Amino acid sequence: MRAMQFERFGGPEVLVEADVPEPVAGVGETLVEVEAAGVNFGDIKQIAGEHTDGPYAPKVPLPHVPGMEVVGRGADGRRFLGYVAQGGYAAKTVVADRDLVALPESVGAGEALAVLIQGLTAWHLLRSVARIRVGESVVVHAAAGGTGSLAVQLAREFGAGRIIATASSDEKRAAALEFGADAAIDGEAEGYRERVLDANHGRPVDIILDAIGGAVLDSALDTLGYLGRLVTYGASSRQQASAISPSRLAVESITVAGFWIVPLIARDGAGGAALEELLDLTARRRLRPLVGGEYDLARAREAHEDMLGRRTKGKLVLRP
Structure with a gap:
């Protein structure tokens, strides 16, 4: 065979x-x-x-x-x-x-x-882990990929208020917009906070779905609002995040969770x-x-x- x-x-x-x-x-x-x-x-x-x-x-x-x-x-x-x-x-x-x-x-x-694999991952990221509520803002990293493109669409299906996609090229960002994102931005760590907040009309975000890790995850934490949730499900950067500490999670009332299907x-x-x-x-x-x-x-x-x-x-x- x-x-x-x-x-x-x-x-x-x-x-x-x-x-x-x-x-x-x-x-x-x-x-x-x-x-x-x-x-x-x-x-x-x-x-x-x-x-x-x-x-x-x-x-x-x-x-x-x-x-x-x-x-x-x-x-x-x-x-x-x-x-x-x-x-x-x-x-x-x-x-x-x-x-x-x-x-x-x-x-x-x-x-x-x-x-x-990708669809079930996206479904559980939003439903089981982030527990998305109608009207919440969602940031999807690597939004032109298999899981990311489905997460953008499902966030819309589940009633997200504003969906912000990140991707590494103009072509991929255009694809994310076609799938229903309200805004698509460069996902690099440098300048990440400013770009995300600008894309969300100056407001912190509710949910971030991250498969990159490292410096990008560190930057993403800076954009979460009160009771915001970041769900990590991969580390394609092969870097370790450094900004996560129990005291920070408590003081800022944010959650970092992980998921693997x-x-x-x-x-x-x-x-x-x-x-x-x-x-x-x-x-x-x-x-x-x-x-x-x-x-x-x-x-x-x-x-x-x-x-x-x-x-x-x-x-x-x-x-x-």
């Missing part, structure tokens, strides 16, 4: 095409012929063997077929969206039934893959009301997941290189 795997840890170059045994479904599992597989930043971290004491730990046994999400069909022809702990970069994979959701033909494979899926499964809502919004075109590019499975390393090089927008898809 055709698959992409890695036999040592490293960069995108360690991904190689291989012929591997076809998986066998056990009790409570379904064998899925893969139509498309999603690419996630977590795949890159896993292949690199990074964060051995963090969320992507422990290092996986080698050789290993990465990939956490697939669209495909079961033996009976039914179309599914599914979360897998491993094995998505392949012609076929096995998915636990609790992590499978029926997928209508009207929803494209790339759209569906975008709302699984994988433990939630491990506990509850990928299915459920949140994913059903996301797919329904997509089918009704109230939610427009951004598909940034499609690659043949053999070009998986190129997809990773493009993601690392910040040359992409939205969801990247592999086609076996």
Whole structure:
């Protein structure tokens, strides 16, 4: 069976095409012929063997077929969206039934893959962690990315009063505006506070969704208002924030929270009301997941290189 795997840890170059045994479904599992597989930043971290004491730990046994999400069909022809702990970069994979959701033909494979990890992340950032209230202001970092573009749209769907997007280029900022942001600004740390406050008509903000960390997170804290919430769900800058202290959180009455979707899926499964809502919004075109590019499975390393090089927008898809 055709698959992409890695036999040592490293960069995108360690991904190689291989012929591997076809998986066998056990009790409570379904064998899925893969139509498309999603690419996630977590795949890159896993292949690199990074964060051995963090969320992507422990290092996986080698050789290993990465990939956490697939669209495909079961033996009976039914179309599914599914979360897998491993094995998505392949012609076929096995998915636990609790992590499978029926997928209508009207929803494209790339759209569906975008709302699984990234969409569920955006939904829970706003609903479960930040607990957004109607009329609140929301700042979304990296708003042209897979999670960010969906967070902008969901913030609008959930009744945000003003949505401020940050992105690294004019093109990406224009995309964020198309997705419903009220303002789009440069997200660099220098001058961050002034740009955000200006975009929010001089007022502090209520919610910030951050996947960058480091100096950007430090600057973002300076823009939170009373009872403001910053939710961190990544650190693409690979820098540590330095401005967080218990006394500051108390004095300023602000909250810094973290979120990672994988433990939630491990506990509850990928299915459920949140994913059903996301797919329904997509089918009704109230939610427009951004598909940034499609690659043949053999070009998986190129997809990773493009993601690392910040040359992409939205969801990247592999086609076996």
